[in-house]
Structure formats: structure tokens, C-alpha cells
Amino acid sequence: MLAQLVGYLGDFDRAEDAAQEAFAIAAERWPTSGVPDRPGAWLVTTARNRAIDRIRRERTLAGKMHLLPAPEAVMDEFDDTAVKDERLELIFTCCHPALSPEGQVALTLRALGGLETAEIARAFMVSEDTMKRRLSRAKAKIRATGIPFAVPAAHLLSDRVDAVLTVIYLIYNEGYRGRVDLGAEAIRLGRVLAGLMPDEPEAHGLLALMMIHHARRHARFAGEDLVLLGDQDRTLWDVRQIAEGRAVLDRAFALGGRGAYVVQAVIASMQTRQPVDWPQIAALYRRLVELTGSPVVELNHAAALAQAGEPAAALRAVDRLDLDGYLYYHSTRAELLRRLGRAADARTAYRRAIDLATSTPERRFLNRRLEES
Structure with missing residues (x-):
């Protein structure tokens, strides 16, 4: 809906205001009048009409009003398939x-x-x-610059x-x-x-990465509890989507893809194997650090090192990072400290992670870990 309004009005703020107004009107009217047969069309039409009325009232675009269709003509122009x-x-x-x-x-x-x-x-x-x-x-x-609302030419x-x-x-x-x-x-x-x-390997790499991770969505949470990879019920994984993701990854490889999204997709695919080859995954994360220079990727590399049996080396790597405001920095560090038997330091790190957590599953998981430390 917002995409259509931005394309029609050419202004993000006007589009957002019109969308909000249309939803407010729907919330007021639909409980008594019923939901329209095409609610999407109704909302976009109402938003467009309200935006046109507002433009007329403000008279900021008075010279261009002849270019806008009359409100009653908008409904017929709406195309859900677009x-x-x-x-x-x-x-x-x-x-x-x-x-x-x-x-x-x-x-x-x-x-x-x-x-x-x-x-x-x-x-x-x-x-x-x-x-x-x-x-x-x-x-x-x-x-101000009139950036066009369009997919650019292929070149x-x-x-x-x-x-x-x-x-x-x-x-x-x-x-x-x-x-x-x-x-x-x-x-x-x-x-x-x-x-x-179709010939961009990173586009296929990203799609493969998302599909393989998304295939595990039903196993990642048990109610409001977060479930780590090693504890997930693999029977809940969508094996068909994993297979499709791997096929997309093969396409990326065939196109010569070796970029960051392709490497991440390879890691995601390897995490669905049994047993998980953590030393190889750690090596892939090292390659990903070289490609991206990202401290967050370095954090993931450290986590993989720990899974590969090197928690002390992982902690040294984590302590070199400047990510104090990042939730997963503190949760990863807490896990490493716990594995190394430094219970008091682990509890401090867990508390800092809890302060930064924004979702209920994350907070529940971290609080449980804190209680166990």
C-alpha cells in the first residue's frame, strides 16, 4: 500500500500520513459497515482521496492539481497484482x-x-x-531531486x-x-x-541463505523460548525448503559466486548437516571476515571457534572487538565465560545482554542462562 502511494504522490511523508489516515478511517467504519470485498483497494483509494484533499487544502500543489485524477476515478485504476x-x-x-x-x-x-x-x-x-x-x-x-519511482534500466x-x-x-x-x-x-x-x-550470483546467494535459515523457523522457538541450533527438533525443519535453498546456492556457484552472501549461504547449509563441521564453518567465517571487515562477522567467527572446541581463543577474539552496545557481543561473551568456568564474569555479561535485549524470547533465554550460571 505504501509503495503504491509513494509512486502515486511522489512524497514519502504524504504517503505515510495518507496511509495512517486511511487505516484510522477503516478502524472506525469497518466494525459497523463490514470489511469491503477488496480491502486493499478500499484502503489505497481512501488514502489517495485523503491525500488529494489535503493537497487541495494546503494549496501547495495548486498548479499541479490538473495532473491528479479525480478521487472517484481512483478505484477503477487500482490493481492488486501490481x-x-x-x-x-x-x-x-x-x-x-x-x-x-x-x-x-x-x-x-x-x-x-x-x-x-x-x-x-x-x-x-x-x-x-x-x-x-x-x-x-x-x-x-x-x-528535492525528483528521484524517479521506478526499477532502473538493466545497465x-x-x-x-x-x-x-x-x-x-x-x-x-x-x-x-x-x-x-x-x-x-x-x-x-x-x-x-x-x-x-538472473545472472547476479549474490542475489541467488542471499535468496539461498534466507531460504535455508527460514526452513528452521518452526524449530527456533518453543512457545516464547528461544531454541539454539544444537537443541532444535530437526523433524520440524522444512526439508523441501532446505533442498530448494541448496539448489539456489548451486545456481550461485555456477555463476561464479564467491561473495559474502554466497559464503553465508554455504555456512547456513553446512549448519543443517549432521554432524555440523564447526572447524570448516570457522574457516568460512574467517573468509567472510576478509570479505566484509565486519566486527559482527568477527563475533560470529569467534562463536564458531568455540563450537569447534576453542573457547579460550574465541574469548580472546571477542575481547578485541568494540561492540559494547551490541546485544550478541555480550551474550556470546557470556557463553564463552561460562564455558571457561568464569561464572561471576559470565553473570555480569549476561546481565548486560539482558539490558540490551528487545524481544521476549531473547530475554527469557538470557535470564535462564543467568540463573544457570
């Missing part, structure tokens, strides 16, 4: 090279991923106020693919933390992108 492409158009609009890389990803997560500003700030490990300013600057630049796709892949990956990460709806949406977008760029 939503998929318009979502991709919205991603590419947000990921225009004229915007800063941080602004590209942040704006797309806000507009398309449905993430709140605080959630996006957490993903970037910055303050909420900093993220608000980034979002405002990105919206203003799109409005321009490569200029934006890195940012688009990052966006889809971060949307999936929020889904992996428990918002399964976002996980499914990220996979859907990944399929669309892989179809749009």
Missing part, C-alpha cells in the same frame, strides 16, 4: 546512488520493511535521533544491487529474530530480485 513490482520499485527508489549508503538502507527499511525508527537504529548501532535525521535527509533529497541495476541486497538482508534479519512475517516478505523480495537479475 503491488509486487511496486514494492521493488520502492526499494530501487530508496537505493538511488544520489542518497548516502546509510540513508538508502535506512529509508527502505522504514518504508518497505515496516521497521520502526528505533529498530532501524538498533540494526545500525546508532542512536534513534541520529537515525531520524538520516531518514529526514533521505526523504528530503528524493523530494544501471549493478549500481544499486549492493544496497538492495543489504536492505533485503536486514529485513530478513528482523524476521529471523522473531517477526516471521518479515522473513517471508524478505524471501519474496529476494525471489523477485533474483528473477530480475
